[in-house]
Amino acid sequence: MALEDVLRLVHVLGATVLFGTGIGIAFFMAMAVRTRDPRIIAHVAGIVVIADTIFTATAVVLQPLTGYGLARVVGWPLNEGWILLSLALYVVIGLFWLPVVWIQIRLRDMARHAAAEATGLPPGFDRLYRVWFAFGFPAFFAVVAIFWLMLTKPSIMLLGLN
Structure with a gap:
């Protein structure tokens, strides 16, 4: 297997892990919160934190490395509009x-505390959850946009950089 093939494979797998883990985390967290049971929420949120640490964080580091390597091997200039836009969207996702x-x-900690004290979720929980939920949408659409950019590689002029 050629270096280009390995880089493409690892880059696509990383993108798949980012997208799949993100959607999976969102689904399971939303389902847990719907129960309003602090024990369930604490358990699921604990798993969510672990999954984000193991899978998402690893892929977040690998994506730019494999992308850079792939661009170098294939010969794509790093100032190509679609690459620059992809990188900008990647930063937005990170933000x-x-x-x-x-x-x-x-x-997770709020739910654990509520479960340990056998109380309901604290008042700030729902507000924080809504922020968490809302932040998923721009990140989701930015990932979809990056997929589109990687697949179509459109000719894009960005501020005269390419």
């Missing part, structure tokens, strides 16, 4: 993902 990681930890 939404980093607070989401912190929020997931807070939601």
Whole structure:
């Protein structure tokens, strides 16, 4: 298998892990919160934090590395409009993902505390959950846009950079 093939495979697998883990986390967290049971929410949120740490964080690091390597091997100039736009969207995703990681930890801890004290979820839980939920949408659409850019490689002029 040629280096280009390995880089493409790892890059696509990384993108798949980012997208799939994100959607899976969102689904399971939303289903857990719907129960309003602090024990269930605490358990699921704990798994969500672990999954984000193992899968998402690893893929977040690998994506730019494999993308850069692939661009070099294939001969794509790094100032191609579609590459620059993909990188900009990647930064946008990160700007939404980093607070989401912190929020997931807070939601987990709030639910654990409520479960341990046998109380309902605290008042700030729902507000924080809504922020967490809302932050998923721009990140989701940015990932879809990056997929489109990678697949179509449109000719895009960005500020005269390409």
